[in-house]
Amino acid sequence: MRVAEAWRVALDALRANRLRSALTMLGVIIGVASVVLLVAIGTGTKQKVEQQVEGLGSNLLLVVPGRIEVGNAPVVSPLTLKDVDAVNRVVGDPDRVAVTVASGATARAGGRSDFTTVQGVLETTPAVFTRSLARGRYLTGADVDTSRRVAVLGDSVARALFPDRDPLGQQVALAGVRFRVIGVFAPLGQSLGVDRDDEVHVPVTAAQRLWGTQRIDGIAVKAPDRERIDELGERIVAELNRRHPDTEFSAVTQQQILGVLGDILGVLTGVLAAIAGISLLVGGVGVSNIMLVSVRERTREIGLRKAVGARPRDIGVQFLLEAVLLTTIGGVTGMALGVGTALLVDALSPIPAAITWWSLALAFGVSAVVGIVFGVVPAQRAGRLDPVVALRTE
Amino acid sequence: MTEPAASGPHGGERAPAIEAVDVSRTYQLDGVSVAALRGVSLTVRPGDYVALVGPSGSGKSTLMHLLGGLDRPTGGRLVIGGRDVNALAPPEMATLRNETIGFVFQAFHLLPRTSAVENVALPLVYRGVSARQRRERAAAMLGRVGLGHRLDHRPNQMSGGEQQRVAIARALVTEPTVLLADEPTGNLDSVTGAAVLELLEQLNEESGVALVMVTHDQEVAARAHRRITMRDGVVVADSARPPGADTDPHSAHDRPPSVDHGRPATLVPAPSAEPRSASGSGPGHPSGGSGGAAGATGRLPREAERPQADPREARDAAVGERAAERPGGTT
Ligand SMILES: Nc1ncnc2c1ncn2[C@@H]1O[C@H](COP(=O)(O)OP(=O)(O)OP(=O)(O)O)[C@@H](O)[C@H]1O
Ligand SMILES: [Mg+2]
Numbered sequence: 001m002r003v004a005e006a007w008r009v010a011l012d013a014l015r016a017n018r019l020r021s022a023l024t025m026l027g028v029i030i031g032v033a034s035v036v037l038l039v040a041i042g043t044g045t046k047q048k049v050e051q052q053v054e055g056l057g058s059n060l061l062l063v064v065p066g067r068i069e070v071g072n073a074p075v076v077s078p079l080t081l082k083d084v085d086a087v088n089r090v091v092g093d094p095d096r097v098a099v100t101v102a103s104g105a106t107a108r109a110g111g112r113s114d115f116t117t118v119q120g121v122l123e124t125t126p127a128v129f130t131r132s133l134a135r136g137r138y139l140t141g142a143d144v145d146t147s148r149r150v151a152v153l154g155d156s157v158a159r160a161l162f163p164d165r166d167p168l169g170q171q172v173a174l175a176g177v178r179f180r181v182i183g184v185f186a187p188l189g190q191s192l193g194v195d196r197d198d199e200v201h202v203p204v205t206a207a208q209r210l211w212g213t214q215r216i217d218g219i220a221v222k223a224p225d226r227e228r229i230d231e232l233g234e235r236i237v238a239e240l241n242r243r244h245p246d247t248e249f250s251a252v253t254q255q256q257i258l259g260v261l262g263d264i265l266g267v268l269t270g271v272l273a274a275i276a277g278i279s280l281l282v283g284g285v286g287v288s289n290i291m292l293v294s295v296r297e298r299t300r301e302i303g304l305r306k307a308v309g310a311r312p313r314d315i316g317v318q319f320l321l322e323a324v325l326l327t328t329i330g331g332v333t334g335m336a337l338g339v340g341t342a343l344l345v346d347a348l349s350p351i352p353a354a355i356t357w358w359s360l361a362l363a364f365g366v367s368a369v370v371g372i373v374f375g376v377v378p379a380q381r382a383g384r385l386d387p388v389v390a391l392r393t394e
Numbered sequence: 395m396t397e398p399a400a401s402g403p404h405g406g407e408r409a410p411a412i413e414a415v416d417v418s419r420t421y422q423l424d425g426v427s428v429a430a431l432r433g434v435s436l437t438v439r440p441g442d443y444v445a446l447v448g449p450s451g452s453g454k455s456t457l458m459h460l461l462g463g464l465d466r467p468t469g470g471r472l473v474i475g476g477r478d479v480n481a482l483a484p485p486e487m488a489t490l491r492n493e494t495i496g497f498v499f500q501a502f503h504l505l506p507r508t509s510a511v512e513n514v515a516l517p518l519v520y521r522g523v524s525a526r527q528r529r530e531r532a533a534a535m536l537g538r539v540g541l542g543h544r545l546d547h548r549p550n551q552m553s554g555g556e557q558q559r560v561a562i563a564r565a566l567v568t569e570p571t572v573l574l575a576d577e578p579t580g581n582l583d584s585v586t587g588a589a590v591l592e593l594l595e596q597l598n599e600e601s602g603v604a605l606v607m608v609t610h611d612q613e614v615a616a617r618a619h620r621r622i623t624m625r626d627g628v629v630v631a632d633s634a635r636p637p638g639a640d641t642d643p644h645s646a647h648d649r650p651p652s653v654d655h656g657r658p659a660t661l662v663p664a665p666s667a668e669p670r671s672a673s674g675s676g677p678g679h680p681s682g683g684s685g686g687a688a689g690a691t692g693r694l695p696r697e698a699e700r701p702q703a704d705p706r707e708a709r710d711a712a713v714g715e716r717a718a719e720r721p722g723g724t725t
Contacts, residue, residue: 005519304503308517309492311485
């Protein structure tokens with residue numbers, strides 16, 4: 001009965017001050033909506049990146065010099081094409097082995113230029129990584145063997161250099177050396193803010209000649225099956241360590257990459273949520289503030305209720321409920337707003353957003369807790385009011 | 395708890411509703427002590443009709459707050475409904491107020507945006523009465539104060555007199571033993587005030603609730619069965635109305651002298667003082683001098699006439715008379 005009265009009174013109080021209640025809720029609404037939205041974007045990005053990493057091709061093994069860890073400085077690679085031959089022997093199938101030597105370079109064509117990444121690769125690349133062409137053809141074994149100056153352009157590079165022409169058969173100057181365009185990749189899009197279509201593939205031999213190096217930056221192997229992938233990695237690393245005792249090598253699988261990326265994105269999502277949480281906290285302070293006003297405004301009512309038999313706790317519960325109603329109604333509204341915005345962002349912008357049930361539950365729970373935490377002090381103050389003083393208040 | 399002077403020889407006396415013994419109340423204002431009450435002793439019995447008079451600032455409201463359990467004394471002993479206030483925690487005080495006290499304030503203190511019937515039902519909320527029962531009892535109580543047709547009106551849709559009637563209904567819906575009214579007609583014009591006063595007197599008579607009322611109106615005070623005068627935080631006079639002094643014919647009809655004198659108007663100068671001894675001279679009671687003297691004069695005639703009637707019977711007789719007298723009245 002007493003609790004029912006507390007509900008009735010709390011709702012009545014919110015209704016009596018509609019605008020004030022709405023403005024107070026706004027703080028919570030914005031806070032909850034931003035938590036939901038930012039967590040959705042974080043989660044969406046993570047999902048998309050995972051898809052892309054998996055889309056690289058299954059059972060992929062990347063072999064690079066140095067240790068693969070977040071924040072580790074890259075190591076100058078001692079690998080050469082001779083090492084690639086050794087790896088080929090370990091793997092037993094040269095078609096499963098891809099290499100890269102990459103460097104930034106300016107690409108020019110017909111008065112236009114674009115700074116891009118030039119990758120020296122083998123003809124095996126499209127089979128090892130899942131890459132498809134929009135136009136033309138990819139590099140062949142002959143192109144690699146003869147260091148032919150031919151190039152396959154990423155979608156962005158093709159658009160930048162040949163906005164109104166067919167790039168096929170055109171000349172493009174990479175670091176001042178002319179190459180002939182033989183193909184254009186199908187677009188891949190972005191991941192983690194990186195344009196994956198901003199690259200040019202040329203034969204690894206031509207690239208090495210271009211930069212005057214024998215170096216290979218890394219080797220990628222498509223393992224025949226998932227079970228043997230770790231063992232294969234160990235054998236490759238052992239072989240490379242034997243050939244280069246001074247350097248450490250790492251073989252990482254997609255799962256490991258996903259793990260590292262997941263960690264990074266998890267931290268990122270957490271930071272975003274924390275920033276949004278601060279605005280929720282500010283909203284809570286607003287609730288606390290307005291509850292103190294509400295208590296002051298209704299001091300005489302509190303005095304009267306106490307005079308007719310309300311215990312301190314009855315009064316406290318009444319005001320606590322009012323605060324919790326403010327934040328939970330605000331919380332539900334904020335959730336709706338956050339979900340709506342996330343869906344819009346996902347549909348209308350390149351930023352991916354995915355709603356997760358736990359973020360909704362968390363947002364609602366946090367808004368209720370904010371109501372309790374920030375309502376407790378005003379509620380206690382109301383409960384402890386001296387009835388005589390309260391009744392005298394004007 | 396009961397004092398021998400009041401209940402000893404007459405077995406019919408009921409236990410006091412409120413008993414204050416040498417009660418004081420000192421406020422701390424910016425480090426300065428303000429003694430609003432300086433040793434007041436007073437007993438309110440069921441059915442009493444007491445007028446509390448005195449100049450502004452004499453401590454009447456302060457005393458009313460204490461008697462109603464809204465405030466605690468800083469000294470002395472205060473027993474409300476058989477419970478010592480000093481031993482009660484705030485929630486217990488709240489329950490005590492709910493069960494034994496009804497308040498009527500000068501400023502009405504109705505909840506805005508709340509219907510008359512809900513205002514009246516409010517004390518029942520804190521008693522855990524079901525919503526349907528609350529409404530029934532509140533509606534019945536509003537009927538008794540003549541507002542059966544105003545159940546769903548809000549305070550701002552009612553006149554001052556009607557609002558005070560709602561407040562009276564709210565005070566009585568819990569069937570308290572004491573109704574405390576601090577200048578209940580202070581915000582009303584004289585005609586409306588007189589009607590409200592009449593209602594209070596009628597309820598006091600019909601339901602037997604003790605009525606303690608602060609008033610500045612000497613005429614009003616004269617109608618009460620007992621008048622307590624305060625000055626500077628002490629009781630300076632506490633007298634039952636002398637017989638024959640009644641100038642109001644209506645009231646004289648309704649209240650035979652026997653009722654008045656059957657009511658105990660007790661001023662106890664010191665808790666342990668022998669009633670007939672020179673009570674004011676007890677050591678350690680700074681306020682005892684004036685209070686004791688007044689008490690002695692007030693007590694003598696009452697003591698003499700006490701054997702006449704049990705107050706309960708007298709009241710019942712008076713109610714019967716009243717009912718018989720009015721043709722339309724229900725018995
Ligand atoms: N909260 C308080 N703090 C300090 N002093 C107070 C307080 N309440 C009352 N007093 C003082 O106590 C004394 C008695 O006040 P009280 O209100 O009981 O007088 P009263 O007899 O009801 O007067 P009135 O007829 O004007 O209503 C006054 O001197 C007043 O200033
Ligand atoms: Mg007063």
